Amino acid sequence: MNFIEIAKKRYSVRVYKPQPIEDEKLQQVLEAARLAPTAANRQPFKFIVIHTKGRGEELMRIYSAPWFVQAPIVICACGIPSQSWTRRDGKNYYEVDVTIAMDHLILAAADLGLGTCWVGAFNSDAARQVLGLPDEVEPIVLTPLGYPDAQAGYKSRKSLDDLVHYEHW
Numbered sequence: 001m002n003f004i005e006i007a008k009k010r011y012s013v014r015v016y017k018p019q020p021i022e023d024e025k026l027q028q029v030l031e032a033a034r035l036a037p038t039a040a041n042r043q044p045f046k047f048i049v050i051h052t053k054g055r056g057e058e059l060m061r062i063y064s065a066p067w068f069v070q071a072p073i074v075i076c077a078c079g080i081p082s083q084s085w086t087r088r089d090g091k092n093y094y095e096v097d098v099t100i101a102m103d104h105l106i107l108a109a110a111d112l113g114l115g116t117c118w119v120g121a122f123n124s125d126a127a128r129q130v131l132g133l134p135d136e137v138e139p140i141v142l143t144p145l146g147y148p149d150a151q152a153g154y155k156s157r158k159s160l161d162d163l164v165h166y167e168h169w
Contacts, residue, residue: 006111011155013115016071016146025112026073029145032108033077036101039085039093045101045140048076048131052144061126063119063142071115071146076131077102079138098140106143115148 026049033047052059056069068074077098084094106116119142127139 003107006107009152010107010110010116011152012117013071013144013146013148013150014065014067014117015148015150016067016115016144017149018070018072019147020072021114021145021147025114026145028112029105029108029114033101033105036097036104038097038100042083042085043097043101044080044082044084044094045098046078046080046137047101047105048078050074050076050131058130061123062130063122067117068119068142068144071144073145074142075105075145076127076142077105077140078133079140080136081138082136094138095140102141102143109145113147114145116143116145118143 030047030049034043038044050059050073052069052072052074059069059074060066062068079094079098081092081094084092084097086092102118106118109116120140122139122142124139127133127142131139133139
């Protein structure tokens, strides 16, 4: 499958089969994240792979939607600001780097027939507690990872004319 087909295929999955994910596929999506470009190639992130079996109640403290723990795995992408490249004006790129890596992960998952759902509206204090995050680590985004148990719905997207300017605003 080519890249545009993968991008079109990917959607936010909110119904998952209980089927386990093969270790090879998990390693492939994690490798895709590892290969993502980052500012100054610093890779200021860590991924936490969480198996959901028996941890539903605890994980739902992080994000309370039942489908969040329906997949066999949840992945938390964390940034480490102190390890990131910082632009001269003070802009630290750790959030950008984590986002690029997570995007690589979810697109690789789609290519392998796995589903994901970008979760940014989570309780970061609960994530810190449940995942045992050190103070210097920031949880940025989570996603369930599993086999979809429903078909993709319609994805509304703006036209290129609404999103792109050439040469100036």
